[in-house]
Amino acid sequence: MSIPADPDRTLPDPNSPAQPVPPEPDDPEVRSVAEEPVRAAPSSARSSALVAAGILLSRIAGLVRARVFAGFFGTSPFADVFNAGMRMPNVLQNMLGEGTLSASFIPVYSELLHEGKKEEAGRVAGAIFALLFAVAGALALIGVALAPVLVPVFVPGFDQARRDLTIEITRILFPMTAILVLSAWSLGILNSHRHFFLPYVAPVFWNGAMIATLLAFGGRMELDRLVVAMAWGALAGGLLQFAVQLPGVLKLERSLKLSWGTRLQGVKDAVRNAGPAVMGRGVVQISGYMDIVLASFLATGAVATLQYAQMLYLLPISLFGMSVAAAELPELSRHRGGVGGDEILRARASGGLERIAFYVIPSFVAFVALGDMVVGGLYQSGEFGRGETLVVYATLAAFAVGLLATTASRMLSSTFFALRDTRTPARYAMMRVGLSIVLAIVLMLQFEGITLGRLGVTIPGGLFSELRLGGQPLGPVGLALGGGIAAWVEWALLKRALHRRIGKVGGRVPQLVRMFIAAGAGAAAAWGVRLLLPDDLLPLIAAVFVLGTYGVVYFAVAGVFGLEQSDAVFRRVKGMLRRG
Secondary structure, three states, X not given: OOOOXXXXXXOOOOOOOOOOOOOOOOOHHHHHHHHXXXXXXXXXXXXXXXXXXXXXXXXXXXXXXXXXXXXXXOOOHHHHHHHHHHHOOHHHHHHHOHHHHHHHHXXXXXXXXXXXXXXXXXXXXXXXXXXXXXXXXXXXXXXXXXXXXXXXXXXXXXXXXXXXXXXXXXXHHXXXXXXXXXXXXXXHHHHHOOOOHHHHHOHHHXXXXXXXXXXXXXXXXOHHHHHHHHHHHHHHHHHHHHHXXXXXXHHHOOOOOOOOOOOOHHHHHHHHHHHHHXXXXXXXXXXXXXXXXXXXXXXXXXXXXXXXXXXXXXXXXXXXXXXXXXXXXXXXHHOOOOOOHHHHHHHHHHHHHXXXXXXXXXXXXXXXHHHHHXXXXXXXXXXXXXXXXXXXXXXXXXXXXXXXXXXXXXXXXXXXXXXXXXXXXXXXXXXHHHHHHXXXXXXXHHHOOEEEOOOOEXXXXXXXXXXXXXXXXXXXXXXXXXXXXHHHHHHHHHHHHHHHHHOOOOOOHHHHHHHHHHHHHHXXXXXXXXXXXXXXXXXXXXXXXXXXXXXXXXXXXXXXXOOHHHHHHHHHHHHHHHHO
């Protein structure tokens, strides 16, 4: 394959719609015209705040669910079973749900609304719903039928008892994920109409149904039956999550017409762009499943350890990376190809990356420097003791290596989606997944040896195999570290490709340095408070004091540095106090 001679330019994609040629920037009249949309473009700060608020509430509900779950199951075999069972059906939600619809449906639908083509937008939305209903429903039925075949493939290290129980709950959870795909369609409609809070707070109902199930039946069932009851609670929660969004969708999209309208141009565009997006999401799923496959060969509890750490790791990704990227996507899509369009995209993408960094940098520092307080405060109770806290903390710190890269990649990918380019993010996602699998295997073996039970083969551990935390081996740490390193490779490739497409995009280096200094000051202050606390204080109470100090000092130092994001937070707080 030939490479263009000029590294700052790329050849056009023959499969993409023709893009208008931007005027020369050297003309001062053109520059003034191009600069005007940048100033006039509405800020998405309020929208991203609504997304973040919705996600925060849903994540709080998820963390409450995780704490209740940990109290009942700890890192027992039943915890492994439920977490493995949840991952397999989730292939539908992740391949056809929010990620794919954000890449394919939202840009097309938002552009039609922006152009005033409401009737056509309603027909496109109805046709996409019909396609999703048919495809997701068919795949769910196939998953239910083939569960006895799929489970041994994805968790080959499970013994027969765990395997049989995983098959049982997987058959319940496949229909749940088909319903959640339709919930993601609702999210796409609401987001495109700039209604952000409801779709992101809707998962509270999903988590609430599982919490209610555990509290209602936890004291009356054996653990093997309780894990099945929780699967039924998850199915009921999926129905609730979709149902609470539907009235809002029907109110906003009065032109909605359900049909098999595959000949509509908007549907064709969405389906064409969905192909690469599905492939990209598919390889990400392969990576997730490889983690489960590999973890199933490690010591009992490794699968649950990964899931506990991932829940915390995904929190800042969802709150900050997803919220900003989701709020920006409809706005970016509206400015595709217009006069000054590339400049608007650069300005919005760079601003989004800086807003993400303001919150993700302190999250990274907290996970590394104070992660055991985070894990202990959330999970440490009942069957989840100090030993489990330490090994989950180490796994969380390994995941955190790629935290900033992963969240930034969300914003970069959204910019590509707005440009109707789903191929580039998909291609780099494939490269990241391939690299992460290789690194995960190599690093896992450095931290823990594995035994391939069916083959009777034992592969000894490497350099760090003798390390233990709380008496537990650290194989999950190697798995997490491989993914973190690979995330930086994906970020570098996306950033380079976007630079070629629209110009340089990124946060200002001096601002990022100030954020790291502020986070370091917060961590130092938090450790000072930690050393003053009594050793017998409950982990949750200790975490409130230590992490509260960390957050206050970070925002205070950021304010002294004059960081825009900190000033905006202080203004909102002052406004709330005045109104109160």
